[in-house]
Amino acid sequence: MHGVAVQHLKKQKSTGNDTPDTSAFATSGLQSQNSVGDYNSRPAWQPFLTFGAIDKVRGYGGRSSSTKSNSNGWDGNYSRLRKVGFFITAPFIIFRYDVISYLTFCALFTYMLLYEFRDEPSKLEYVLTFWLGTLALDEVRQIQGDPSPKLRKRIFAWLTGYWNIVDMVSIILFSIGIGLRHYQPTRDAARVFLALDLVVFLLRSLHIFSTSRHLGPKLIMIIRMFVDLIIFVCILVVFLLAYGISVEIILYPNTPRPFTVLLSIIERAYFQIFGELFLDDMGKDVICTTNITEQTLGMMPCPENTWFGMLALAFYLFLSNILLLNLLIAMLNFTFQAIQDNCDVLWKFQRLGLLQEYYSRPPLPPPFIILFQITDLMCYIWRKTFGKCCNGCSACQRTKSFKRQLDEDLNEEIATWESVKGQDFVIKARQKLRSEAIDVYKLTNDRFDKINQDLAAMKNYNLKHVDDRLSKIEDQLKVLMASSKGSQGQNGH
Known part of the structure; x- marks a missing residue:
């Protein structure tokens, strides 16, 4: 995409056109509406249950399935299976399935503490323990996926997230509660720890509201x-x-x-x-x-x-x-x-932080995430053994999704793209000011025309009014003169 921007800008400079044409960036992955996808215009339940709109779903990083080809070598003629893959790996869809999984876990955990917490562990308790184990492994994956070279820096970077601290507290409380419940003298203490852990899990569900503009x-x-x-x-x-x-x-x-x-x-x-x-x-x-x-x-x-x-x-x-x-x-x-x-x-x-988090997360929610965790573990062993990623390794693809440091060429291309968009913004601002000036000029002319019309109307009205008054005065003078002549004639006789 950035190569297209550079070539397009050079072509504009060679033709001497000062007005930047941004049509080359119409399908750019940097535009927010393309990178997120057309989800806001759909019902909230549709992405959960149907793949009927799969032809319109945009893939990784805003790559549109309707685009025939681009400079990166992506072909728009994807198979339906590939489009389904783009759909289920979109951060928006991963987040929604993760929300369903988390609320299901909280509901089962609540049911277990209310009705299934007996002397012997139930099957539901084993399921929840396995479920929480997959959540703990996913936190380890987040720490391991940080680009920092040292483990201590990765842990500190992970602890800077408020919700990561909440996750750590919930996992520790659950582990303590499950450990204490296997001994009769500490079973009541285990119930207390698990009840507190349920409170932490329910408070953790507030993270769902971070996608809302108002909440x-x-x-x-x-x-x-x-x-x-x-x-x-x-x-x-x-x-x-x-x-x-x-x-x-x-x-x-x-x-x-x-x-x-x-x-x-x-x-x-x-x-x-x-x-x-x-x-x-x-x-x-x-x-x-x-x-x-x-x-x-x-x-x-x-x-x-x-x-x-x-x-x-x-x-x-x-x-x-x-x-x-x-x-x-x-x-x-x-x-x-x-x-x-x-x-x-x-x-x-x-929302950007949430997008980055779920962009690098496996598409399946817990506890089914264990399948990807096993695959990531095998890929990690492969990388440590042979020094390179295995073919189709999802962990390598996810860790390379976002870059914190750019090389010189890529930085120059982004600067060029920003220059084009900046020129476009300046031109639009000038056009807006020019149109506003024209509107003010037209409004002023209209006001002057109206004032002239009012003055002309007032002039005509005043002249007519003066003529009427003069004619009335003239008539009155004639009457007075006639009456004065009549009175003089009577006095002469």
């Missing part, structure tokens, strides 16, 4: 606000410990229960933020003791200097409920507004 930015808001909340909690912990420790020292000095005191400090200071003030513990009717032995056995010590506790509580509530709460609201509001102002750009980058 995708909301996910970014949730993640950014969660980071703000962590920062706020760090600030809150400082105030919480400062208040809790000082009050504990003043009210209950020399308490012989260190671990109980630590829990009491955190519990009292935390729940007082939400209105549980524990005023009865500082009252006169509280059941307490001053005996050290009884305090060691678990009885509550009697509070001292309760006036300081009340004063510190009032100041602590003033800071936490007014200052810190408004700080949290301001932080969340700033994050919301910053993302809302750039929601479209952020969503496009989010």
